[in-house]
Amino acid sequence: xxxxxxxxxxxxxxxxxxxxxxxxxxSGHSAVFWYRQTIVQGLEFLTxxxxxxxxxxxxxxKERFSAQMPNQxxxxxxxxxxxxxDSAVYLCASSFRDWGISQNTLYFGAGTxxxxx
Amino acid sequence: xxxVTQTEGLVTVTEGLPVMLNCTxxxxxxxxxxxxxxxxxxEAPKLLLRSSTDNxxxxxxxxHATLHKSSSSFHLQKSSVQLSDSALYYCAxxxxxxxGLTFGLGTRVSVFP
Numbered sequence: 001x002x003x004x005x006x007x008x009x010x011x012x013x014x015x016x017x018x019x020x021x022x023x024x025x026x027s028g029h030s031a032v033f034w035y036r037q038t039i040v041q042g043l044e045f046l047t048x049x050x051x052x053x054x055x056x057x058x059x060x061x062k063e064r065f066s067a068q069m070p071n072q073x074x075x076x077x078x079x080x081x082x083x084x085x086d087s088a089v090y091l092c093a094s095s096f097r098d099w100g101i102s103q104n105t106l107y108f109g110a111g112t113x114x115x116x117x
Numbered sequence: 118x119x120x121v122t123q124t125e126g127l128v129t130v131t132e133g134l135p136v137m138l139n140c141t142x143x144x145x146x147x148x149x150x151x152x153x154x155x156x157x158x159x160e161a162p163k164l165l166l167r168s169s170t171d172n173x174x175x176x177x178x179x180x181h182a183t184l185h186k187s188s189s190s191f192h193l194q195k196s197s198v199q200l201s202d203s204a205l206y207y208c209a210x211x212x213x214x215x216x217g218l219t220f221g222l223g224t225r226v227s228v229f230p
Contacts, residue, residue, distance in 0.1 A: 003161070004161070033217050035217075035220075041222070042207070042220055042221060042222035042223050043162075043207060043209075043218075043220035043223070044220075045217045045218075045219070048217050056217075091161070091162070105164045105167075106154075106164070106217075106218060107161075107163075108154075108161040108162045108163065109161055110159070110160060110161045111161065
């Protein structure tokens, strides 16, 4: 089991460019989450998929961020017109089954460090 | 909504001495679970321990925590830290209605010889 795989590990973009981040969840996990990690805000929830369906995107900045899960083996987070304040580590996590209190462990990927110049 | 407050910033501790990381929370729900995640440098966060039972001590890898609903706390402790315990520690909670965990800001622990 390779764990949650995120690519690329590092991405540098210029202001205004687009960035696409990839996540491959653990096989058999039905729940996929995206979080953003910064020193100031810690781990911020962005969005959640269950069985590939978008369930909650309440943490996503609405105008430039979007996430998809076209099949059970990968999810993407796309940031359009990147801004310096988007610089952060973006973490993907998956969980074995439907989210339920204390029943599931979140397995995180190592993250993609996005730097917007 | 739910919130988690942790010991802020950096905690430095000498190898062999004890450490306690504070975690307090606010939630309107009674059916809640609590977690400590640890993140070593350049690695993914991973679960350290979890609990949903009031006043029951939970242990893993030499760390322990006890959920105290009366004081809304889930502090993490270790009696004798090792150099390898240097990491970023996150406290988190989940109520059964939320999508995903609510994390605190994290506490960085640096252990010195």
